[in-house]
Amino acid sequence: MAKCFALMGWSLPVIESMQKLGKPYVVVSFPDFEPYAAEHNIPFVPYQLDEWSDTSNSLDLVEKLKPYNADVAVPLYEETVEWAGALNSIYRNDPRVLNRAFLFRNKAIMKRKALIGGLRVGLFEEVYSKDGVKAFMRRLNEANLQLEGEEDSWVHIKPFASAGTVGHRLLKSMAQIDEECEDGDFPCLAESHLPGREFSCEAFIHKGKIRFLNITEYVKLGYSNFIPEGNFLETKRELIHKQVQKMVDIFGIEFGMVHPEWFLTENDELNFGETACRIPGGHILELCSKSYEFDALAAFVVSHDPNATEEELDAIFPPKGFKPKYYHGNVMIYPHKRQFSKLEIPEELNNDPYFTEHSLVPPYEGQKISGDRGGFGNHFGTINFKGEDPDRMTELLKHYQKVDFYV
Amino acid sequence: MEIASDRIFQNFEKSLEEFKESIELTKQEKAAKLASQVDILSQSRNGLVYLLQKIGELDRAGIFNNTVWSEPDKLIPLLVKGTLKVGHPTSSFEILSELRLLAFATGIEKSDKIAQKDAQSFLEEVMVHNLEFAHQDVSEETRLAMPVRELKKAFNLFGFIVSEIDLQGVYEKLAEEIRLICAQRPIMTRKARELIRLVNERFDTTGDSETDRSVRLYINAIYAPSEGARNNTSLKDYEYFLSESSVATLEREARAMGEHMNATGLVSGYHSLLLKKLVADYEDLVPVCLHLNDRGVAEWEKFHGLISTLINETVSPDNCQCIYGLARMLGKSLFSRRPVRVGLENLRKVKIHSMVEKRISKSLINKDADVTVLQYLIGGTIKVLGQHLGVGQGNNPTCQSARGISMWSQHAPAMLIDMIITVATQNDLIMRFENQDLTSNQLGKGLLEKLDYNLDVVSVVLVPHLDKIYNEMMKRSAYRGEDPHKWVNPAMYGQWVHVGFASCYDYPSNSIVDYAGFVKIFYAAFHPDFNGQHQMVYPNPVGIFLTTNKGVMVGLHAISLLRVDKNKKGEMRAYFLNPNNEGRQDWGQGIKPTVFGNGEKPGESSLPFYQFVARVYAFHYSALDVKSWLSLVPQEEIRKVEPLAKESWGKSYVWNQQTKLW
16 A cells, blocks of 8 residues: 555545545645645645746655655646656656656547547547638538538537636537637637537546446536436446446556546447546546445545555455445536525425435525636535436436526 | 425434534535535424434534534524524524524533523523514515525424423513504414413413413403303303303303403404304394494494394304404494495305315314305405404515505405405406406416415405416516506506605616605605695505615515504604504614504504605605695705615615606
8 A cells, every 4th residue: 555645636525535544645735725734634735736847846846745755646636637647657667657647638639549549539630720720620521521501510629638628619610610719719629529428437447457437427517417327328338348448558547547528329339538537526426435335535546556455445445246226416506697696495306305415505695606607617516316216316407407596 | 384204314314424424624514415404304393303302413513613603602692583584504503503502491401501591591582582483474574585495494493492492581572472463453363372372371370460461361362251161161061051041141241252352352262152142042232242332233233134144154163253353344334335235245155166265275274164165255354344454464475465455445345345256256356457457367477486374364365366466567567667566556456546656766777866855745745734734545555665673675565554643642653554464563773663552553553754754665646736735845854854764775776866857
């Protein structure tokens, strides 16, 4: 087992899991958190993670972590993936670990690597301007044999290195490119629209093999999901497992967790969207913990440790072939209106047998939502459900996503 | 009342377990989830019982750590209500805090911070400030501030506390509460009866203090209004007693019951048996039994045929309260009006629509098995006709409908009976607005989300329809650049309402325009010193700014200005009907409407004239008549009103000083 885990980024739930696990750890994050950490006796190294300079670099950070005996770095957020990669390169004496971290942080390199390895991906290209996007769309139209008067092919653009859906735009026509694209969007990745049903999974990897695979059923991306996957995706579990292992092999991932997004077509083919290697949003690991009855956050951390023994891993992961008894789902609640004054929980929710708890907070007087939200923005709380029927779960999540709790 | 199911308890246990296992850092997040379970549990009585058992464990697990409730000895009873009004999760924590004190007060848990008797007196004081929750009958301000769900939590909590603690410390307060509620002679006596029952069960009232004597009057009015009733407590025994009694005994019984009813406005089940007995065998004693005035006696003599029929068909032990309404009807000579008599005859013969029947049944709690819904409806009609100022809106946002029922009862009683018949038989209502018929069943939702059935029978029948029609009229009058009430009030309430209309609120600019001019018109229209000593003829639908006891604006409310008159001390006062069930309010700046002691008739509220004006935002008046008086209104009066307005609700608006052509 590792001598000490360096947790890259501030996350209270992860700190809680580490304290319960009883393994040594040290948190590396911005100096803002230092007083809080000191007050609560959390081992802490303040570091300016958004700066790369003579005084802020991985060699310097390694020195700062030496008193703690840190020997494994764990990225908790998208923005700390390179830092963890750099530290682990040093700890494992393998410079390619850092390069692999860059792979996760540049969606164009990621796609290229996937393509070379034989995963199905869409057409993609780095673009540097509106004209670049238009040229890309034109070539896509040609490839799709567009006739005069037919609609343009859909193009997605996304920043190379942002989490999830942050900065993602779907462009359906040439006109839309003019209207919506801003100079600040570039350079970025342009790609063709991938058909298929979208879902994500979380594969915990140790020594290059999938130790545990969780499949998350998206009911509505960014709003609601549940675990384990519903009946249909469950029938595809083997296919998905194979494909994820293939991706792990192609990318050469040895330790940690990957969180890839896939599109499953009607012909049972899996299109690769993208992958991340940090903790997914949407409280996914919380749901995963509840359904599979283990501490997924602790497992996430431990799977980064090359020295973890089989026994240590067995102790933390659910037993092989474990079947969850319940589906756990949640829906993240965003106000529908721009301005609202009250939180109203509908009676039918409280009476629903699947409802377990919520963390919604009332607004302050006359609260307004500002116009710009990155990705899906911050939700106002989640509502948790638990039950035995995935179809009923889907219905409930769909329904409550439409209910306006803030009036 | 709802019952919390096992599933809810299991979810709570799970969250509690997670809370206890969590490290200090994530406790807050886990506490928030736990609070969502408390929110659900506090919706039901057995949920509260369960939470009371768990409260020690919760407290020790640190649920109050780092919150304002952390030190039980430093809490302030006055703040409880405000905290409950904030809503979940604050209100859920507040409920836990009360339960913790309840556990200390009753000795279930021990605290080294607060003594048992201090916890007890804390809860007593909280009770006194929150009687409206204990009654489940809240002020307009509270109703506007709290969603139904939060109200239910507060009702449950206080119902539970009342049943669990020793109430000795709040005896005086409860006695005064009973007196002031009854002084307003509400049609719905449920709240008064509940309080009287509570005091009777929980206190020794046999002493000789003024409070004891006052309380005994009300207790007797319900439980022992006569010697015969005191000695024969079961209705069956009392009926037998009546059959064996001499005329002299019956007269003594009739006098005692009539006096109790007249003094309290409350009627007992015994009274119904006695009255029926007298109608059958000793007609001469009926006026005594009803405590009638001279006019009432004359009415009885002239129309005793119809009145006897109504008594025989309508009065029953559970439906007894209509006896008071009947006595008031007789006192107002309503039977001398032919349309009223015809209307009541018609009402006797109707077949009630099944949906209406359901609504009425839902509003009755201890329905007499052998009394039909129609009998209850006739009883309800008699009550509304007899006590037009006793109409209330219940916990419903329907002040406009209540105001209408009250006004028609007073000035168009036969029309009101007709309307009751139409709705009772058709479950539908048509009213005309600007040359178009509005049929309530074809209209969309009104202001009412879900009717609160703690309402009198007539309101239960009419309000769902009146509310929809009113709302439709409001919708059709919207976007005209002026307050829609200008057109809606005369159409809704009838020709008694003047078409002249003044509002100090200017819709297009969202500001208060020419307030001084507005106040001047109000004085010239209603103040006898400045309008040529003219008294008001009909009630005036007035819109007011409702403010908290700190003078902070909370919303708009509909009331009726009834009359303007001097009280005994020579103070000019405005007398009005507040369709909210409770006339006693505190609107801040020392503006506190009274219901008793300032010349109010039962059911009226009153305020010094200038204070009343300071809350008005719209009213109707005769634009022609008012002209000649405007110049007589002195500036001092306006200067008295303006600061009261500006420093309270006025802070919510921009004030535009330009003069307006009214």
